[in-house]
Amino acid sequence: MKAAPFExxxxxxxxxxxxxxxxxxxxxxxxxxxxxxxxxxxxxxARPAWLVDINRLDELKHVELRDDALVVGATVRQCVIxxxxxxxxxxxxxxxxxxxVGHVQTRNRGxxxxxxxxxxxxxxxxxxxxxxxxxxxxxxxxxxTEVAAREFFFAxxxxxxxxxxxxxxxxxxxxxxxxxxxxxxxxxxxHGDFAIVSACAQVALDADGKCGRAxxxxxxxxxxxxxxPEIGAMLEGRALDDMLIEDAAVAVADxxxxxxxxxxxxxxxxxxxxxxxxxxxxxxxxxxxxxxxx
Amino acid sequence: MNEKLYPLSVTVNGKVHMAEVPARLTLVDxxxxxxxxxxxxxGCEHGICGACSVxxxxxxVRSCLMFAVQLDGxxxxxxxxxxxxxxxxxxxxxxxxxxxxxQCGYCTPGMIVASxxxxxxxxxxxxxxxxxxxxxxxxxxxxxxxxxHAVQLAAENIANGAK
Numbered sequence: 001m002k003a004a005p006f007e008x009x010x011x012x013x014x015x016x017x018x019x020x021x022x023x024x025x026x027x028x029x030x031x032x033x034x035x036x037x038x039x040x041x042x043x044x045x046a047r048p049a050w051l052v053d054i055n056r057l058d059e060l061k062h063v064e065l066r067d068d069a070l071v072v073g074a075t076v077r078q079c080v081i082x083x084x085x086x087x088x089x090x091x092x093x094x095x096x097x098x099x100x101v102g103h104v105q106t107r108n109r110g111x112x113x114x115x116x117x118x119x120x121x122x123x124x125x126x127x128x129x130x131x132x133x134x135x136x137x138x139x140x141x142x143x144x145t146e147v148a149a150r151e152f153f154f155a156x157x158x159x160x161x162x163x164x165x166x167x168x169x170x171x172x173x174x175x176x177x178x179x180x181x182x183x184x185x186x187x188x189x190x191h192g193d194f195a196i197v198s199a200c201a202q203v204a205l206d207a208d209g210k211c212g213r214a215x216x217x218x219x220x221x222x223x224x225x226x227x228x229p230e231i232g233a234m235l236e237g238r239a240l241d242d243m244l245i246e247d248a249a250v251a252v253a254d255x256x257x258x259x260x261x262x263x264x265x266x267x268x269x270x271x272x273x274x275x276x277x278x279x280x281x282x283x284x285x286x287x288x289x290x291x292x293x294x
Numbered sequence: 295m296n297e298k299l300y301p302l303s304v305t306v307n308g309k310v311h312m313a314e315v316p317a318r319l320t321l322v323d324x325x326x327x328x329x330x331x332x333x334x335x336x337g338c339e340h341g342i343c344g345a346c347s348v349x350x351x352x353x354x355v356r357s358c359l360m361f362a363v364q365l366d367g368x369x370x371x372x373x374x375x376x377x378x379x380x381x382x383x384x385x386x387x388x389x390x391x392x393x394x395x396x397q398c399g400y401c402t403p404g405m406i407v408a409s410x411x412x413x414x415x416x417x418x419x420x421x422x423x424x425x426x427x428x429x430x431x432x433x434x435x436x437x438x439x440x441x442x443h444a445v446q447l448a449a450e451n452i453a454n455g456a457k
Contacts, residue, residue, distance in 0.1 A: 051361075109360070
């Protein structure tokens with residue numbers, strides 16, 4: 001399996017990358033970590049005529065706290081965000097999600113932004129972006145455009161990004177409450193394989209132990225990473241006891257419409273979504289309860 | 295076919311190599327076919343099996359998922375670069391022999407590269423940490439038990455002064 005021939009440019013600036021994309025349009029493809037793109041090129045599912053390498057752009061490698069958000073440059077490698085102190089402290093859900101992303105060797109190359117624009121519906125990083133309601137900044141020759149992660153994903157590998165745009169950064173909202181807990185769980189054939197179904201949740205408890213805020217999403221059971229704000233609305237203001245969590249998990253299974261394939265029937269995916277929703281909500285509550293009231 | 299060639303300068307196992315390569319040449323094909331360093335194995339060619347693992351600027355990566363042209367100015371260490379300076383097997387390589395951590399040997403270079411990177415950053419790993427570190431490497435004959443034992447043995451031997 002060898003990629004079809006292509007021409008290669010290692011760009012020195014984001015502006016140069018955008019100019020090349022404007023010139024070549026759909027014939028050009030950006031390469032960052034390449035952990036999804038290169039296999040697709042090897043299998044010739046992707047045959048770009050031009051490969052524009054953005055790996056060495058320092059302007060896409062920032063990780064910083066800014067205005068209640070963790071701002072992550074698009075080509076920040078997954079292994080970097082795994083160990084970054086600000087990310088570990090302010091975005092623990094991402095840290096928990098990364099334990100399920102590929103393997104050491106792929107996380108050493110794979111990038112946060114690359115996983116998002118690749119848009120595999122079972123991928124962990126896009127799910128975290130949707131559940132936390134992250135904002136994506138897309139850049140083209142005329143300037144930046146912001147789009148909500150929840151409005152970015154349409155179908156497997158189909159997103160709102162235009163051929164002349166480059167994802168520049170992702171802004172993940174940071175929850176400021178004292179007692180925030182989160183959890184990420186998935187079922188796959190082997191650890192590191194694509195999730196059959198994944199689920200993640202983040203909850204904030206208020207001073208009297210009731211749910212101040214909750215967010216939950218399901219991966220692998222819809223054609224896109226599926227944030228379910230309906231569940232957050234159902235839980236907010238209430239005590240998160242086991243009975244309410246079980247009701248929420250049943251509601252999750254009703255809100256999704258999974259397809260069956262070689263690995264799992266639609267019915268089994270719906271079952272997994274319910275079980276995993278229950279598990280991540282219980283684990284997120286336990287995580288939050290363990291934290292001190294300030 | 296007249297494919298455009300791109301200049302490349304890369305340090306492999308401490309030696310600088312200059313070459314001109316087509317853009318689509320993967321790092322593993324560059325190592326094996328251009329530099330004749332055939333210790334790195336090609337398994338699946340799409341990032342699943344881990345047989346082609348090499349160390350790039352200090353971190354283990356899959357060499358089938360990179361194009362050689364991307365490496366201009368980088369430093370790569372392959373299985374050939376992990377021996378003792380005199381070319382004899384390292385403590386880790388010895389441990390794979392002693393603990394029967396290989397049978398057909400196809401996955402072995404990748405396993406040793408992954409384990410070497412683990413022991414560099416974590417000289418006394420737990421069994422779970424070893425399994426996580428080699429989680430991206432497939433073995434189809436020896437099985438993983440003896441490979442895990444080999445890494446544990448290497449960690450002990452290195453702690454006792456073996457190199």
